[in-house]
Amino acid sequence: MQSFRFIHTGDIHLDSPLKGLSGQQGAAAERIRTATRTAFDTLVSQAIEEEVDFFVIAGDLYDGDWRDYQTGLFFVKQMGRLAEVGIPAFLLYGNHDAESQITRRLTLPSNVKVFSARQPETFRLPNLSIALHGQSFRQRDVTDNLVTAYPAPVAGCFNIGVLHTGLGGMGGHANYAPCALEELINKGYDYWALAHVHQAAVLHERPHVVFCGNLQGRHIRESGPKGASLITVEDSQVEAVSPLHADCVRWIHLPVPVDQCAASADAVDLVRGAIEEAVARDAQGRLLACRIELTGQTKLHGELLASADHLLAEARAAALGLGEEAAWIERLVVATKTPEIAASRKDALGDLQRMIESAGSDAELQARLASELGDLVRKLPHDVRTETDDAVLKAAIDGKIAGLITHAGAYLNARLAEKV
Structure with a gap:
């Protein structure tokens, strides 16, 4: 099997209002107001510089319904940058950007594949023998265990499960799409790309179960370095889960x-x-x-x-x-x-x-x-x-x-x- 690398990100919350800015003016306040966009722009630049093979977004790309189309246009522009260099992206919607939450939509570039909210969907990268499985949220409050309906691993492929989940309410987060760590380990996939919990963590290795954490801290409870994960796979094995710090x-x-x-x-x-x-x-x-x-x-x-x-x-x-x-x-x-x-x-x-x-x-x-x-x-x-x-x-x-x-x-x- 070929070696490859990919970026696992989530909880980007584009254009989310950051806390504590009321009445604040100046360059620093403006930098904070645009921080989520700047962080995502930085991550896309890192993906291009690192020449990754694909890009996974495991939910909460947006922070809720768009105020106007500028949020969607910004995302389309970033995906266009990936398209120019041949990097496909796989997008799953979470509780903040569920189908019922976003009333405006834009057609995405052809390199972006969106996981269905109706049932689990599998996307293949035949040239790399990779299968990605995932299901987007249809509404904000998903209380069902989605993992049970995820398909069996595809034989001969490196199988990636993409899931937005509270995994039992970790870190005080709402327990959306509840499941147990043992279920993920026993599913037969090689890597689980998780989001919703904002603290990055590798919960298990071989198979790897990973929360990427949020891309940009938005208030004091999201302190310290923030970013995404760069995953290196060699001969069907995850060799490294490396942090990519994108916060500004x-x-x-x-x-x-x-x-x-x-x-x-x-x-x-x-x-x-x-x-x-x-x-x-x-x-x-x-x-x-x-x-x-x-x-x-x-x-x-x-x-x-x-x-x-x-x-x-x-x-x-x-x-x-x-x-x-x-x-x-x-x-x-x-x-x-x-x-x-x-x-x-x-x-x-x-x-x-x-x-x-x-x-x-x-x-x-x-x-x-x-x-x-x-x-x-x-x-x-x-x-x-x-x-x-x-x-x-x-x-x-x-x-x-x-x-x-x-x-x-x-x-x-x-x-x-x-x-x-």
Whole structure:
């Protein structure tokens, strides 16, 4: 059997809106807005440079229905680049780009083969003795196990299964097209090209069962290097699964301990140093999108909370000082703690601490707060309710009133303690 190489990608989410850009302007913000397109363009260039034999997209090419035809036209252009050099592409639709999700359609170049959503379909590459099997999603919520209907392996071929699946809800992802790893291993295929889980992973070797991960991180929970997989096959055996990093924006979480800071200016210096070190260490020529988290126990807790907007502006100034597209600060989170204020103190702070502790166990007060806050929480936008990182707001959203009282009390105590 001939040797060959192919690219396995998925979870591209073309034109997906990236988080944290509201009100942001400038070159860095624009780079983030177009990151999914840039990453896919980079991957197609890598496919051409590597002279791969074919290209597999295992679902969620799109992020939902197109706003206009520009998203589809961009994809057609990229497939045309592959067509020019004779690289066929095999496309499977997942939950985000299921038949029912995309209302607009464009005719794709002849080098692109789309797996049917009605039943499993097999495509052959006779010159390489390859058979690819897959089934696209007809609707977003596919709860059936699709693997059972996939055909038996084609004798004498290298068999590739293409599947969009939660594989039991890995990584907290919705368990679409549920199946078990053992089913994939025992199917008789040589390689499973999986997508839907956004963290790249080789779950099994010989046969290989591989999640390629998403192509471009879109928020802080998709941090670190992102890309696709380059698969090398020699004499019917997978010899290598190599990462192809295509992301142009790389997300990173930067904890900054401020325990030893005597003034907020010291915290600003530490933040500036952390950004500079991260760019030198992790950016690798990409824009580094940073979430900064101030940590530790400090008497400055209340002051830092009160000056969070100023600290964020200082962090963004430090990033811009490295160049307009070196780093971008998505958020600065004050996660410090104040030194414990003992309820045994005989002053106003001790009285306040005792009130907070009693409020935390007052069922009537908690019920009243839960009722009043519940009305406000229900009016919040869905993305705020599901994605907030603010500890006080999250406690309110989750209905954890005792925790809400504790957080609010700690803030009040910290502010008052500054003045004592």
